[in-house]
Amino acid sequence: MGLSEPYLVELKGITKSFPGVVANDSVDLSVAKGEIHALLGENGAGKSTLMNILYGLYEADAGIIYVRGRKVSISSPKDAIALGIGMVHQEFMLIPALTVIENVALGMHSTKEPFTDLDTVGKKLRELAKVYNFKIRLDAKIADLGVGEQQRVEILKALYRGAEVLILDEPTAVLTPQETRELFATLRLLVAEGKSVVFISHKLNEVMEISHRITVLRSGKVMGTVLAKDTSKEELARMMVGRSVAFEVERGTAKTGEAVLEVKDLVVKDAWGLNVVNGATFEVRAGEILGVAGVDGNGQEELVEAIAGMRRVSEGAVRIEGRDIAGLSPRQVAGMGVAHIPASRHKTGLILDMTVAENLILQSQYRSPFSRRGNLDFKVIRETARNLMKEFDIRAPGEDTKVRLLSGGNQQKVILARELARKPKVLLAVHPTRGLDVGATEYIRRKIVEARDSGCAVLLVSTELDEILNLSDRIAVMYEGQIMGIVDARYAEIEKLGLMMAGSLRMAG
Numbered sequence: 001m002g003l004s005e006p007y008l009v010e011l012k013g014i015t016k017s018f019p020g021v022v023a024n025d026s027v028d029l030s031v032a033k034g035e036i037h038a039l040l041g042e043n044g045a046g047k048s049t050l051m052n053i054l055y056g057l058y059e060a061d062a063g064i065i066y067v068r069g070r071k072v073s074i075s076s077p078k079d080a081i082a083l084g085i086g087m088v089h090q091e092f093m094l095i096p097a098l099t100v101i102e103n104v105a106l107g108m109h110s111t112k113e114p115f116t117d118l119d120t121v122g123k124k125l126r127e128l129a130k131v132y133n134f135k136i137r138l139d140a141k142i143a144d145l146g147v148g149e150q151q152r153v154e155i156l157k158a159l160y161r162g163a164e165v166l167i168l169d170e171p172t173a174v175l176t177p178q179e180t181r182e183l184f185a186t187l188r189l190l191v192a193e194g195k196s197v198v199f200i201s202h203k204l205n206e207v208m209e210i211s212h213r214i215t216v217l218r219s220g221k222v223m224g225t226v227l228a229k230d231t232s233k234e235e236l237a238r239m240m241v242g243r244s245v246a247f248e249v250e251r252g253t254a255k256t257g258e259a260v261l262e263v264k265d266l267v268v269k270d271a272w273g274l275n276v277v278n279g280a281t282f283e284v285r286a287g288e289i290l291g292v293a294g295v296d297g298n299g300q301e302e303l304v305e306a307i308a309g310m311r312r313v314s315e316g317a318v319r320i321e322g323r324d325i326a327g328l329s330p331r332q333v334a335g336m337g338v339a340h341i342p343a344s345r346h347k348t349g350l351i352l353d354m355t356v357a358e359n360l361i362l363q364s365q366y367r368s369p370f371s372r373r374g375n376l377d378f379k380v381i382r383e384t385a386r387n388l389m390k391e392f393d394i395r396a397p398g399e400d401t402k403v404r405l406l407s408g409g410n411q412q413k414v415i416l417a418r419e420l421a422r423k424p425k426v427l428l429a430v431h432p433t434r435g436l437d438v439g440a441t442e443y444i445r446r447k448i449v450e451a452r453d454s455g456c457a458v459l460l461v462s463t464e465l466d467e468i469l470n471l472s473d474r475i476a477v478m479y480e481g482q483i484m485g486i487v488d489a490r491y492a493e494i495e496k497l498g499l500m501m502a503g504s505l506r507m508a509g
């Protein structure tokens, strides 16, 4: 940009508090015309808040916004759109029963008021889609589109409304690697045309690949703005978490033993009677990690819940060391040596209003040494808790602290400590690091590898392909309730995994 040209968007001293937390603390951010500017930070760093302020969804407590050099006041998305600011949220805001064209036309003024002129909208959308190389079926209903396609609709909608600055809030979280690549190609086209993009992410690889400049937020504060070409993943990680981080967990080759967990032709139904797991077959051997990759919502969580005894097995079999466990309760399954890090820490992993010590012995409280002739032995319980807190680096004021008051990372360590302390034969780990900071992530991954090295059969479900590739010995890909293929992680090709995640490749094996 020229010297005399102001930034397209400039935020100065933006501050926003929610009860108990300063989400944005005097944040400065500038976006130039034609740049992709990444907003990088861990969960809870304040990224969405900042952009929701720019888009008029939240009102800042303090700070000034300039657009094209002029001070503006943005008090609703309508104001933002009028200034050429568009935003695609993490949750899409489309109406499933309507077509793409109808969704875009919604809320727009038309020349033939009060009826929206769908033909005109359709014509303009087709042109836009062509310019930006978008693969979208404009006449299809939203309900019939995949997630990637819905995201393209949201982007197209923003462009249709004249967005010059496009804000994308964690857009790649729901995409396969191929879809991510397509999105990046689109973003490059957009900025080549002179538009600007604010790309929100917590993934370092992506941010390094796609952006020109990167602003790092930590705990609501700007840690710095750097040029992507002048920085490194290591530097960005340090800015994000405030210390150095190891990206890859060290792991030796697997010493695998017998198949401990066997799943055969498993069918699990959802509340509507549809098959969410649709004939899954695989085994996990002692001493190996089988990673289950897939876009969120393809049956991975239901698969694990069925193994853990939390969901009914409709057809097929689940065996632990050869014994069929269909119909057993979660406690009975746990009693057979199955540990479980559930997808939802808060709903099924912990009892938030109980103490760290109490949470650490859940599922074991009725057994020796914690219980004797029906009486809980609090001395033993507290001592065990203190040891586990030390061993698993659980940071809490004490074992009597309510789990609700712990950070997400420490809550997850409580679950991990409880589950691994039982020396399980099988570990079911579902999104074990989701929402955690890089430090806690590194720690939990290391513990999972340790469990594998001590002979545990680990089933790891994650939507983060990096995590799957780093930890797994073999990788299964799940799509619409089916296992599309199982590959040796040493020879896994991201390309092929992506195709399987999208349902367009099936591999024998």
Ligand SMILES: Nc1ncnc2c1ncn2[C@@H]1O[C@H](COP(=O)(O)OP(=O)(O)O)[C@@H](O)[C@H]1O
Pocket: 018, 019, 021, 022, 023, 041, 042, 043, 044, 045, 046, 047, 048, 049, 050
């Ligand atoms: N509507 C809200 N009400 C209360 N607290 C909120 C709200 N939105 C965000 N927060 C809090 O503000 C902080 C920043 O959140 P957010 O901007 O969503 O972070 P990020 O997008 O970087 O993950 C977090 O501590 C979050 O819990």
Ligand SMILES: [Mg+2]
Pocket: 047, 048, 049, 169
């Ligand atoms: Mg966010």
